[in-house]
Each structure stands twice: as structure tokens, then as C-alpha cells.
Amino acid sequence: FVYSEPIDLTNCDREPIHIPGQIQPHGVLLTFQEIDLTILQASQNTIDFLGIEAQSLLGKKLNDIFVDADIQFIKQAVSKNLDFDYFNPFEVRLKHPSCYPQFEGVIHRTDNVLCLELEVKSDSKISYPLSFYHLLKASLKSIVHVNDFQESTKQLVWEVKKITGYDRVMIYQFEEDGSGVVIAEAKKEELESYLGLHYPTSDIPVQARKLYCQNWLRLIMDINYKPVDIVPVLNPLNNQPLDLSNSILRSVSPIHVEYLQNMGVSASLCISLIQDDQLWGMIVCHHYEAKYVNYETRKACEFLGQFMSIELFKKHYKELEKYQQKVNELQKEFKKNLSTIPPNINKFLQNDGNRLLSLVNASGILIALEDELIVFGNTPPTNAVKKLLEWLKKNHQVELFQTNNISEYYPDFYPYKKNASGILVISIFSMNTSYQIVWLRPERTQTVTWAGNPNKPVTLAEDGTMHLSPRRSFEVWKETTQGCSLPWKKIELDAALELRNILMLTALQSSQLALEKVA
Numbered sequence: 465f466v467y468s469e470p471i472d473l474t475n476c477d478r479e480p481i482h483i484p485g486q487i488q489p490h491g492v493l494l495t496f497q498e499i500d501l502t503i504l505q506a507s508q509n510t511i512d513f514l515g516i517e518a519q520s521l522l523g524k525k526l527n528d529i530f531v532d533a534d535i536q537f538i539k540q541a542v543s544k545n546l547d548f549d550y551f552n553p554f555e556v557r558l559k560h561p562s563c564y565p566q567f568e569g570v571i572h573r574t575d576n577v578l579c580l581e582l583e584v585k586s587d588s589k590i591s592y593p594l595s596f597y598h599l600l601k602a603s604l605k606s607i608v609h610v611n612d613f614q615e616s617t618k619q620l621v622w623e624v625k626k627i628t629g630y631d632r633v634m635i636y637q638f639e640e641d642g643s644g645v646v647i648a649e650a651k652k653e654e655l656e657s658y659l660g661l662h663y664p665t666s667d668i669p670v671q672a673r674k675l676y677c678q679n680w681l682r683l684i685m686d687i688n689y690k691p692v693d694i695v696p697v698l699n700p701l702n703n704q705p706l707d708l709s710n711s712i713l714r715s716v717s718p719i720h721v722e723y724l725q726n727m728g729v730s731a732s733l734c735i736s737l738i739q740d741d742q743l744w745g746m747i748v749c750h751h752y753e754a755k756y757v758n759y760e761t762r763k764a765c766e767f768l769g770q771f772m773s774i775e776l777f778k779k780h781y782k783e784l785e786k787y788q789q790k791v792n793e794l795q796k797e798f799k800k801n802l803s804t805i806p807p808n809i810n811k812f813l814q815n816d817g818n819r820l821l822s823l824v825n826a827s828g829i830l831i832a833l834e835d836e837l838i839v840f841g842n843t844p845p846t847n848a849v850k851k852l853l854e855w856l857k858k859n860h861q862v863e864l865f866q867t868n869n870i871s872e873y874y875p876d877f878y879p880y881k882k883n884a885s886g887i888l889v890i891s892i893f894s895m896n897t898s899y900q901i902v903w904l905r906p907e908r909t910q911t912v913t914w915a916g917n918p919n920k921p922v923t924l925a926e927d928g929t930m931h932l933s934p935r936r937s938f939e940v941w942k943e944t945t946q947g948c949s950l951p952w953k954k955i956e957l958d959a960a961l962e963l964r965n966i967l968m969l970t971a972l973q974s975s976q977l978a979l980e981k982v983a
């Protein structure tokens with residue numbers, strides 16, 4: 465199977481990663497017919513594992529090759545329509561043993577065939593259910609005991625590191641705009657930390673996210689592997705490329721391989737974190753040498769991922785509730801401070817600066833009263849601020865205006881992006897007053913550490929076209945996201961609107977009082 469077009473930044477999310485026609489070389493793949501277990505396709509490396517050339521396996525039956533007792537259940541499972549997950553993994557032995565005495569088999573259905581994947585079983589002493597239980601018991605206990613979201617993400621990465629032994633284990637969480645951030649990390653001490661670093665949306669394209677919602681776990685044992693072809697490449701029953709979405713040996717996208725090479729990584733394991741059918745994050749494990757983790761340990765991690773998806777989401781939800789509570793308390797406080805008759809809005813605004821910042825997680829605030837400007841926190845110089853306020857008055861005199869990239873609307877503000885890339889504005893108007901509150905957020909910092917020389921130019925192919933690399937994609941992203949802050953969250957916009965309501969009401973009351981006085 466050959467991709468019809470070369471993959472680059474513009475079509476990266478069209479790369480059909482579920483049908484690569486190849487697998488990773490640390491195991492073998494066979495597809496066969498349900499009715500009589502006739503082998504239809506085989507990976508080219510069967511000679512290395514089973515001692516038989518792939519071509520000579522085609523047309524044979526599974527029970528010609530493997531010990532009957534080991535594969536007997538397949539027919540039963542098919543006739544009773546049982547889920548293969550009840551049997552995976554199972555022991556598979558060759559009728560005529562060659563280099564390896566036994567394998568660990570995993571089976572699933574894809575398109576209209578069954579797909580058997582075999583990995584060499586290294587330790588015959590493992591008894592699955594028991595060690596699986598032992599692997600998980602301590603981890604689950606230590607994670608469940610923690611109440612707070614951040615603390616439990618920390619526990620989780622250390623537990624996964626303990627179970628698997630990877631050099632670095634991270635939780636990568638997606639932001640609302642599809643980019644992501646490393647929110648927890650367990651690593652070997654001497655490694656540089658990635659905690660808090662942001663990465664672009666394109667690092668994990670749409671089709672990959674979709675696939676990861678379906679298949680929760682991926683292993684790359686050795687990033688320098690040579691992919692192994694499946695022969696014939698088309699499934700003979702339907703003449704289509706074999707769908708490897710649920711395969712455990714699927715060869716991964718070459719672009720992603722290059723990405724990991726750029727990062728200096730040699731092996732990886734990645735587990736999805738999903739809630740309500742949405743991929744909200746991933747546990748990403750890196751190793752700086754080739755590394756194999758057996759199926760059982762992978763499954764234990766997958767189980768932790770599934771369990772934690774629910775736990776973490778619950779805890780995350782609790783944090784949101786806590787934030788909402790804090791907002792409610794602030795609002796109450798604001799109402800109290802405005803309850804003098806007549807309410808002294810100016811005094812309130814001058815005294816409550818810090819609390820106003822924390823209401824929407826901003827780092828600076830401008831309050832433009834009719835004849836006075838109050839600034840608080842990190843703000844650009846007064847001259848620049850005054851010009852921004854004039855521009856806002858002319859162009860965005862609305863209840864609420866927000867952007868995470870003000871220079872896109874108002875380029876004059878670009879030089880101040882360090883203090884003010886994102887702005888959130890509420891305008892309060894009544895009969896005798898009108899003013900604005902402007903919250904500011906700094907540019908989101910993007911830093912990434914690539915292995916090798918960071919100044920190495922982008923590779924040029926012989927025909928002069930620019931060769932895409934993830935490093936290049938990062939540079940593009942860095943350029944396009946200059947002057948952008950983290951986006952304002954819905955819950956923060958709601959808090960700002962609610963404050964506006966309180967201030968509007970107070971302003972109305974004071975106009976009323978003023979009218980009564982005149983009368």
C-alpha cells in the first residue's frame with residue numbers, strides 16, 4: 465500500500481494511519497477466515513519467529529501450525545459470538561517449535577477477518593490474573609486516597625513509572641483549542657523537565673485523536689525499527705487494505721517516528737484518557753533506549769488509564785466546583801462592598817483589585833472610569849493603555865468582548881504581548897455613568913526542547929522542497945501563536961458577566977437615587 469500523496473503540514477490529518485499495511489517487528493500478525501481458520505495474510509517476518517516464510521503460510525490453517533489445544537477456543541468463541549477480550553492474552557505454541565517455544569497471542573476482529581498477533585512470551589511463570597491484580601492493587605489504593613486533582617495526576621505518573629520503568633511518564637492534557645500541556649511528570653532525576661510546556665494542536669492530528677478514542681494503548685518498542693510488510697497487502701476477501709485500528713503491532717506514522725527521534729526518544733508507550741467519548745488527555749511514557757513492556761503490564765496501565773479517566777474527571781469537576789464557589793464568595797463580597805447608599809463604585813474598584821484579578825485568573829487589570837484610569841497588576845505603559853481604551857470604546861462597546869490575541873484586532877498592542885496578549889472587557893453603562901473593566905493575560909510561553917542542534921536548518925530535499933519535520937511544525941506554530949494568551953474559559957467569561965450584572969444593577973440604583981434627589 466502506498467500513500468497517494470506525500471504527507472506534509474497541510475495534509476497531515478489526512479494520513480490514513482489506521483491502514484499502514486505494515487507492523488512493528490517485535491511480533492507477527494496473521495489474518496484468517498472465521499469459518500475454517502484459513503490464513504489469508506501474514507507479516508513478512510514470520511520466518512524469524514515461526515521459522516516459516518510468510519508466503520508459505522497463506523492458505524494453510526491455523527491448526528496446521530499451532531498446537532490444537534491453544535487455539536480451540538477460537539471456533540467456540542466465534543460460534544457463541546463471545547468477545548475475544550475474555551481470552552486475551554492466551555498462550556500459543558508451535559506444533560513444530562523453531563526458535564521460540566511459546567508466544568503470547570491476542571486476537572481481534574477487523575473488517576471481515578480475524579487478526580491474530582503474536583509476541584514472544586518471555587516469562588512462562590507469570591500467572592495473569594494474579595500478577596495483574598498485584599500490579600494494580602497498590603497503585604489504585606494510593607491514587608484513590610488523594611483528594612485533589614493535581615495530586616492524583618502526580619500519583620498516577622509515579623505509579624505508571626513504577627509499574628513500567630520508563631525514564632519519563634507524563635500526563636498531557638488538551639486545552640480547549642486542541643493544543644496541550646504537560647500537567648504531571650515523573651522522570652529520572654537527571655532528565656530535563658517538560659512539566660508545564662505547551663505543544664501545538666498539529667502534534668496529534670485529528671485522525672490520531674479519533675483512533676486513540678477507539679484504541680486506548682500504543683507501544684513503540686524501538687523507534688529505529690524497520691517496518692514489516694503484510695502480504696498480500698490487500699485483504700483477499702474484500703480487496704481493501706487491512707484496518708489495523710485495534711492492532712497492537714500497527715506500524716506508526718513516519719512523521720510521529722521522526723517527532724520522537726527529534727526529541728531523542730527511543731521507545732514510547734501512550735495511554736488514552738477519555739471521558740464522555742472525548743480524548744481529554746494521554747499518559748505518555750518515554751524511554752531513551754529501546755524498551756519492551758509485556759502485554760500484561762500494558763493492560764495494567766490501560767486499566768489504570770480507564771479507571772483514572774473517571775477518577776481524574778471527577779476530581780477535575782470538583783476543582784471546577786471549587787472555582788465556582790470561590791467566584792460565588794467573591795460576588796457576595798463585591799455585593800457587600802457595593803451596598804453603601806449611594807454605592808461607591810469607584811472606591812470598590814480601587815480596593816478590590818486583587819480579588820478582581822483572581823475572579824478570572826488574569827494578571828493585570830485596567831479600570832477606565834469616566835475621568836480616571838486605575839491600573840493594577842502587570843500592565844503596559846499608561847499611554848498605550850489609553851489608546852487601547854479609546855480604540856475599544858470606538859469599536860467594541862458591547863457587554864463583553866474577549867480575545868486571546870488582541871493584536872489580531874489591534875496590531876498596535878503587539879509590542880506589549882508579554883503583559884497583554886489576551887483581553888477580556890466588560891462595559892457598564894447607565895444614565896449617568898459608563899466605564900470599562902479590562903482584564904489582561906500574558907502571552908502563553910512556548911518552549912520545547914529538541915534533541916540535537918536546535919539551530920539546524922529545516923532539511924531541504926533535492927528538488928528544493930522543504931522537508932517537513934515536527935520541529936518545523938513547532939516553529940510554524942510558535943510563529944502563528946505569537947501574541948496569544950491561554951484562551952479565556954467559559955466559566956471565567958460567565959464570572960465576568962455575572963460581575964457585570966452586579967455592577968449594572970448598582971449603577972442603576974445610583975442613577976435612581978440621583979433622580980430621586982433631583983425630584
Ligand code: BLA
Pocket residue numbers: 472473476477479481634636644646658663664666667668669672682683684715716717719720723732733734746748933934937
Ligand atoms: C501521534 N503525537 C502523537 C502521539 C503523541 C504526540 C503523544 C501519540 C503517540 C503514541 O501513541 O505513541 C505528541 N508526544 C506528543 C507531545 C509530547 C509528546 C505533544 O511526548 C509532549 C511532551 N506530529 C507532528 C506533526 C504531525 C504529527 C507536524 O508534530 C503531522 C504533520 C503527526 N502525531 C502525528 C501522527 C500521530 C501522532 C500522524 C499518530 C501516530 C500513530 O499512532 O500512528
